Amino acid sequence: MKKIVIVGGGWSGCAAAISAKKAGADVTLLERTDMLLGTGLVGGIMRNNGRYTATEEIIAMGSGDLFEICDKCSRHTNIEFPGHKHANLYDIAKTHGEVLKHLENLKINIVFNSRITKIDIKNERISSVEDADGNLYEGDVFIDATGTAGPINNCTKYGNGCAMCILRCPSFGGRVSITGLAGIKESMGTKADGSIGAMSGSCKLYKESLSEEIQKELNEKGVAVIPLPKELVEDHLGVKACQQYALPEFKDNVILLDTGHAKLMTPYYNLQTLSKIPGFEYARFEDPYAGGKGNSMRYFAMAPRDNKLKVEGAENLFCCGEKAGLLVGHTEAIVTGTLAGHNSVRYALQKDLLQLPDCLSTGDAISYVKEKMTTKDGMSKKYTFSGSVYFERMKELGIYIKDKNEIIKRVEECGLTNIFAIKLS
Ligand SMILES: Cc1cc2nc3c(=O)[nH]c(=O)nc-3n(C[C@H](O)[C@H](O)[C@H](O)COP(=O)(O)OP(=O)(O)OC[C@H]3O[C@@H](n4cnc5c(N)ncnc54)[C@H](O)[C@@H]3O)c2cc1C
Known part of the structure; x- marks a missing residue:
C-alpha cells in the first residue's frame, strides 16, 4: 500500500487525507497543534454564493464527507447577509470533534503536536519528514497543507503584531513550510497598495x-x-x-x-x-484575543504548482489550501485538498494525474488562480467562489449553478461522477 504523508491538519489537509484514503493509500496526517481545522476553528461560513456550486460538485465527485459534516453541524442554514446568499454557518464548537471522529473512523493516522521542521531528500525525492521532537515519518508522496498564516515574525513585520490567534504560535511553534524546506521559492500575496500579506x-x-x-x-x-x-x-x-x-x-x-x-x-x-x-x-x-488591535496575517509562502496540484520543482510533493495559491476559504481548501490527496495516490501508483475541467467551477478556479498569479495585479487579489472577482467570473461563464441536479448532470457529463470515491490500484 502506498504511503501518503500530509503535513498540516487544516481543512485542506483533512480533505487531502480523506481523498488519499478513499483512493486506497495508507495516510498519515501531521498537525503541529492539538486540534484539526487550522484557521477553520474560528471560521464557519459555508455554501455562500458560488461556494454552493463548488460544494455540490465535490459531493457529486464522491468526496463530500467534510461538506456533509459542516451541513450537519450548522447552527443556521440558508441565511442571507449583505452581498451573500444561501449561507450555512457551522458551529465552531462541534465541527472539530465531528471531523476528528470521521477521520479516525476512516483509519487515518493522525499525529498531533507534530511540527515538521526538517525533511530528508534522497535521489531528488523527499524520503521522510521529521518533527521538532525528532520523530521521522517516511512516505512515498508528501502533501504540503501547512497554510500561509503567520508565524509571529510575519504578523509583527506586516501586521499589527501577534494578535494571539487560534494558531497559537507561541505555544506550538510557528508554521513551517514543506515546500520551503525543499528549497523551492515560494510567492507572497500583496494588498492593493502593494504591501505584503493580508x-x-x-x-x-x-x-x-x-x-x-x-x-x-x-x-x-x-x-x-x-x-x-x-x-x-x-x-x-x-x-x-x-x-x-x-x-x-x-x-x-x-x-x-x-x-x-x-x-x-x-x-x-x-x-x-x-x-x-x-x-x-x-x-x-x-x-484573536487581541482583536482590538489586529488579526493574523496570511498569504505568505505559496507554492508554485501545476493545475494537478503537484509542486513545481519537487518530485513527490503536492500542495493544497492556501498553500496552493490565493484561494480564500474552507470550501476552497477542501476542493484543493481533495484533488491533491487523490492525485498524490495516482502519482505514487504512476498513473496519469487528474485535472478538473474548466467547465466546472472547481477546475476553473484552480487554473484561473494559477494564471492570475503570474501578474502583479493578480497577486494583489484574493479569489473565492463566494465573492469578489472570482464569483463575478463564475456568473459570466455560467458556472454558478444553484440547481443541485444540474450540477450533478454537469459532473456526469465530465465523466467525473464519484471519481474521488474510487479505490485506485
Ligand atoms: C479568523 C479567520 C476566519 C475565517 N473565516 C472563514 C469563514 O467563515 N469561511 C471560510 O470559508 N473561510 C474562512 N477563513 C479562511 C479559511 O479559514 C482558510 O482560507 C482555510 O481554512 C485555509 O485552510 P488551509 O488548510 O489551507 O490552512 P490552515 O487553516 O492555515 O491550516 C494549516 C495547518 O497546518 C498546520 N501546520 C503549519 N505548519 C506545520 C508544520 N510544519 N507541521 C505540522 N503542521 C503544520 C497549522 O497548525 C494548521 O493547522 C477564515 C480565516 C481566518 C483566519
Missing part, C-alpha cells in the same frame, strides 16, 4: 458579552446587522484577506454572524470604540 477578515466576540437583544437576534436569525454612527466607523476593508466581505456595508455596519461565537466581520475593531455601540458595552474578544 490580514484575516473577521474576529469573534464572546456572544454572552453582548446585549440580550443582540444575542436573541443572532440565535434566532444567525445574523445581526447594526448600523454604525459615523463617528464610530472604522475602515479596515483594504487590509482584508477575504475581499468578498470588503463591501461598504461591512464598514458602515457592524455585521455579526452566529457560529457559536459572534463572528464580527471586520479584521479588528478598537475595543473602546466598539464598547460605545449600544449592546456592545461589555464586548470582549474571543479570537
Whole structure:
C-alpha cells in the first residue's frame, strides 16, 4: 500500500487525507497543534454564493464527507447577509470533534503536536519528514497543507503584531513550510497598495458579552446587522484577506454572524470604540484575543504548482489550501485538498494525474488562480467562489449553478461522477 504523508491538519489537509484514503493509500496526517481545522476553528461560513456550486460538485465527485459534516453541524442554514446568499454557518464548537471522529473512523493516522521542521531528500525525492521532537515519518508522496498564516515574525513585520490567534504560535511553534524546506521559492500575496500579506477578515466576540437583544437576534436569525454612527466607523476593508466581505456595508455596519461565537466581520475593531455601540458595552474578544488591535496575517509562502496540484520543482510533493495559491476559504481548501490527496495516490501508483475541467467551477478556479498569479495585479487579489472577482467570473461563464441536479448532470457529463470515491490500484 502506498504511503501518503500530509503535513498540516487544516481543512485542506483533512480533505487531502480523506481523498488519499478513499483512493486506497495508507495516510498519515501531521498537525503541529492539538486540534484539526487550522484557521477553520474560528471560521464557519459555508455554501455562500458560488461556494454552493463548488460544494455540490465535490459531493457529486464522491468526496463530500467534510461538506456533509459542516451541513450537519450548522447552527443556521440558508441565511442571507449583505452581498451573500444561501449561507450555512457551522458551529465552531462541534465541527472539530465531528471531523476528528470521521477521520479516525476512516483509519487515518493522525499525529498531533507534530511540527515538521526538517525533511530528508534522497535521489531528488523527499524520503521522510521529521518533527521538532525528532520523530521521522517516511512516505512515498508528501502533501504540503501547512497554510500561509503567520508565524509571529510575519504578523509583527506586516501586521499589527501577534494578535494571539487560534494558531497559537507561541505555544506550538510557528508554521513551517514543506515546500520551503525543499528549497523551492515560494510567492507572497500583496494588498492593493502593494504591501505584503493580508490580514484575516473577521474576529469573534464572546456572544454572552453582548446585549440580550443582540444575542436573541443572532440565535434566532444567525445574523445581526447594526448600523454604525459615523463617528464610530472604522475602515479596515483594504487590509482584508477575504475581499468578498470588503463591501461598504461591512464598514458602515457592524455585521455579526452566529457560529457559536459572534463572528464580527471586520479584521479588528478598537475595543473602546466598539464598547460605545449600544449592546456592545461589555464586548470582549474571543479570537484573536487581541482583536482590538489586529488579526493574523496570511498569504505568505505559496507554492508554485501545476493545475494537478503537484509542486513545481519537487518530485513527490503536492500542495493544497492556501498553500496552493490565493484561494480564500474552507470550501476552497477542501476542493484543493481533495484533488491533491487523490492525485498524490495516482502519482505514487504512476498513473496519469487528474485535472478538473474548466467547465466546472472547481477546475476553473484552480487554473484561473494559477494564471492570475503570474501578474502583479493578480497577486494583489484574493479569489473565492463566494465573492469578489472570482464569483463575478463564475456568473459570466455560467458556472454558478444553484440547481443541485444540474450540477450533478454537469459532473456526469465530465465523466467525473464519484471519481474521488474510487479505490485506485
Ligand atoms: C479568523 C479567520 C476566519 C475565517 N473565516 C472563514 C469563514 O467563515 N469561511 C471560510 O470559508 N473561510 C474562512 N477563513 C479562511 C479559511 O479559514 C482558510 O482560507 C482555510 O481554512 C485555509 O485552510 P488551509 O488548510 O489551507 O490552512 P490552515 O487553516 O492555515 O491550516 C494549516 C495547518 O497546518 C498546520 N501546520 C503549519 N505548519 C506545520 C508544520 N510544519 N507541521 C505540522 N503542521 C503544520 C497549522 O497548525 C494548521 O493547522 C477564515 C480565516 C481566518 C483566519
